[in-house]
Amino acid sequence: MSDKKIKRIGVLTSGGDAPGMNAVIRAVYRTANYFGIQSIGIRRGWQGLINGDFVVLNDDVVRHTVGRGGTVLYTARSPEFMTEAGRQKALATCKMLGLDGVIAVGGDGTFRGALELSRLGVPVMGIPATIDNDIGCTNYTIGFDSACNTAIDCIDKLRDTMQSHERCSVVEVMGRHAGFLALYVGLAVDATSVLVPEREMDFEQHVIERIQNARLSGITHFMIVVAEGAGSAVEIGHKIKESLGMDPRVTVLGHIQRGGAPTGRDRETATRMGYYAVKAFAEGRSGSVICTREGGIVETPIEEALKMQKHLQMERYDILEAISSTSTGIKQ
Ligand code: F6P
Numbered sequence: 001m002s003d004k005k006i007k008r009i010g011v012l013t014s015g016g017d018a019p020g021m022n023a024v025i026r027a028v029y030r031t032a033n034y035f036g037i038q039s040i041g042i043r044r045g046w047q048g049l050i051n052g053d054f055v056v057l058n059d060d061v062v063r064h065t066v067g068r069g070g071t072v073l074y075t076a077r078s079p080e081f082m083t084e085a086g087r088q089k090a091l092a093t094c095k096m097l098g099l100d101g102v103i104a105v106g107g108d109g110t111f112r113g114a115l116e117l118s119r120l121g122v123p124v125m126g127i128p129a130t131i132d133n134d135i136g137c138t139n140y141t142i143g144f145d146s147a148c149n150t151a152i153d154c155i156d157k158l159r160d161t162m163q164s165h166e167r168c169s170v171v172e173v174m175g176r177h178a179g180f181l182a183l184y185v186g187l188a189v190d191a192t193s194v195l196v197p198e199r200e201m202d203f204e205q206h207v208i209e210r211i212q213n214a215r216l217s218g219i220t221h222f223m224i225v226v227a228e229g230a231g232s233a234v235e236i237g238h239k240i241k242e243s244l245g246m247d248p249r250v251t252v253l254g255h256i257q258r259g260g261a262p263t264g265r266d267r268e269t270a271t272r273m274g275y276y277a278v279k280a281f282a283e284g285r286s287g288s289v290i291c292t293r294e295g296g297i298v299e300t301p302i303e304e305a306l307k308m309q310k311h312l313q314m315e316r317y318d319i320l321e322a323i324s325s326t327s328t329g330i331k332q
Pocket residue numbers: 016130131132174175176228258
């Protein structure tokens with residue numbers, strides 16, 4: 001707790017962008033204004049702090065951005081910030097701009113950078129934003145709902161043509177290390193099977209038998225959702241062809257899941273998180289990540305937050321098994 005009056009703060013977006021980041025930036029600016037604090041946008045993440053790349057936030061910068069994907073402050077990954085020399089340059093920028101605090105929006109890597117900056121004496125706050133929703137300290141990360149709905153919309157369109165042609169579709173969604181997006185989307189689109197990094201793939205059981213059971217229940221088109229961290233949709237398509245003779249159509253959704261207008265959930269969550277990050281600074285607190293937990297907002301100290309793990313709710317597979325039309329009756 002500090003009794004130093006916060007006069008000016010910086011805000012930056014870092015790592016993979018996520019729909020809703022602009023809503024955070026807007027909320028930070030508006031809330032800072034409300035508390036009589038000036039806010040400075042740092043462009044291009046930590047690299048921007050090293051280079052002194054900034055824009056003074058005002059209504060023109062944030063106007064009509066709450067519903068826009070991407071980040072008006074750009075984002076970048078910064079190997080230079082991982083060096084002591086790079087961090088010293090960033091510290092010099094904070095001093096030059098008279099920043100009393102920095103809000104870092106992004107994922108775990110972003111928070112590790114924020115922790116390092118705080119160790120140089122700059123108060124920081126973190127806001128979790130990644131479409132993967134794989135940050136352990138928070139139930140929810142900004143961008144997840146928007147990315148899921150983009151993927152669901154794409155897969156719904158795919159299902160129309162797969163149904164018409166009675167084909168198998170293999171769809172690769174994002175999630176380099178985590179299957180939160182894949183499993184959520186898989187349940188939402190009634191996938192025949194969902195493959196995630198957290199579950200070791202038994203191709204015969206998890207893919208072939210699921211397709212065969214679906215066929216036995218009268219279904220003639222099939223939807224396999226695979227997280228990129230669980231494997232390549234192209235390879236899975238080839239293996240299905242080798243095993244069953246059908247010719248799957250493969251779709252890699254890729255970066256389309258990172259764009260588009262943020263959903264209401266992401267806008268609202270982003271706005272709350274931006275507000276609480278600035279409010280913490282205004283009330284003399286720092287060094288935490290703004291997290292959602294049990295529907296509320298909590299501040300988790302960054303070092304503690306970085307140690308926290310979040311595990312995929314594997315019981316969702318039980319749900320998929322039970323309700324998907326491929327179930328073969330009573331649980332074996
Ligand atoms: O971390 C979010 C994410 O979209 C991952 O799901 C994906 O694997 C990665 O970023 C892609 O990173 P890049 O945009 O650098 O290719």
